[in-house]
Amino acid sequence: MPTADSRLDTLLADAARIFAERGFHGTSMRDLSRASGLSLSGIYHYVESKHELLFLIQDRCFTEVAEGARLAVARETEPEARLRAFIRQHVLFFTAHMHEMKVLSHEAEELTGTMATAIRRRKREYVAFVTQLLEDIDVRGVNPQIAAYALFGMINWIYTWYRPSGEIQPGYLADEIARLFLDGYLQPASHAAHPLAASHGG
């Protein structure tokens, strides 16, 4: 006998999977009923509307990803190490929660009213958090806003091509993305493999 809370949890997980597969507008409540095992009307015992489903998926996902990032970054003191820790955490979380993160990334504009306001505020805070991480590293002449969005692009684009069942391991992907962003494509790999030898101090 599942508790009401855990029943909502599995409902949200089912909804995230099917929203990721077919899109929010492309999914009907009847699709979700079939996927979750609940009846069409039974879903409304747990949520008030289809939009609240989307909001709950995005809100919970944002809570987890932001908390994980703060924890990962807090373990480091050096600015560059903190940025590396963030990239690794964000990539690993993304690959471990592809459905939710795809819904968070791809269905960003489907909410309206107070739900949209709440999610947008969280997103602004998260972007500001990463921008601060970038600004803590003293690099002259780089636009930190563009750099932050470029970094988010590299990582969040993952959902369009990465398949966890493929050959690329999440940890390898995280390393490659961190190296690409920090050292660039032209930098020889041997340098990047030993970050202490990289020329970022002067």
Added chain:
Amino acid sequence: MPTADSRLDTLLADAARIFAERGFHGTSMRDLSRASGLSLSGIYHYVESKHELLFLIQDRCFTEVAEGARLAVARETEPEARLRAFIRQHVLFFTAHMHEMKVLSHEAEELTGTMATAIRRRKREYVAFVTQLLEDIDVRGVNPQIAAYALFGMINWIYTWYRPSGEIQPGYLADEIARLFLDGYLQPASHAAHPLAASHGG
């Protein structure tokens, strides 16, 4: 008296704008009727279905972006210069055709059947083209597939945050993205400004 071809052109432009604003599923043919000035049934004089509208937008956009990339790259002979030319071209095209490129990027999974097959083939070819550009630069230990998708992520993510009416000029954005991808965030800007001095030869 507009020709039939130009009428279809403006219809596709209107559709791209409104698909970009509200999403493919979030846009009704009645919305499009209102936006285009044609009657609801009049639209069907030019296209067979809503999905064909989406296909034509994506297909024509892909033709333009691929042709532009080939032309830009063909003007250079050095592998690194060819890659820089591609990045600049792709970013500039993206900022100049935000609506169409957002529809191309964001509504990638809404087509089915032969239309989906045709677009997917074009996309595969374009990715292979860029992957080849990357492989032409001899960088050891870098996964060119991941690098290609990371580059696409940096650029295609633009539609989620960039506003052409803002302060960031397209040319400046293209330079920053090229520099970030090629030299990385940690590389001092002065080095990147003189690519001949960068250490990519071994």
Added chain:
DNA sequence: AGGCCGTCCGAACGTTCGTTCGGTCTGAAG
């Protein structure tokens, strides 16, 4: 003048949508 084709429209079709309503069942409390 008459026929025709391209352009475009108003009205309607059948379907599917998100949501609601009136219930049933179950297990715990009194």
Added chain:
DNA sequence: CTTCAGACCGAACGAACGTTCGGACGGCCT
């Protein structure tokens, strides 16, 4: 044994959807 609230369902609601159909209008050819 009765009561009651939480969990859940079948059937239906009105609205909106993509698409179709029959026809109107205007210019061009004969």
